[in-house]
Amino acid sequence: MNCYKTAAKWNAFFEFIKQNFDANTQGRIGFMYRPTDDLQDIFIKSADKNMLATISKKYGLTPCEQPGNFIDSDWRYTGNHSLFEDKL
Secondary structure (H helix, E strand, O other): OOEEEEEEEHHHHHHHHHHHOOHHHHOOEEEEEOOOOOEEEEEEEEOOHHHHHHHHHHHOOEEEOOOOHHHOOOOEEEEOHHHHHHHO
């Protein structure tokens, strides 16, 4: 599964996710972020091309390597966090 990133303010991005995807759909996507409202990289993992396309239309997505979150403890997860387990 590929990892993508986008630059956004977490609170605004999360509101977009809640408005566009219901709770069942959110189980098919995972987000890795730092809990700040500053512009930041948000990492996204999902195999659902429709969800990724919806996000990409507003925020754009760049393929990337998933960062190793063991570097610091500031990372948080929402959605299906198990999608990031290969680097935990």
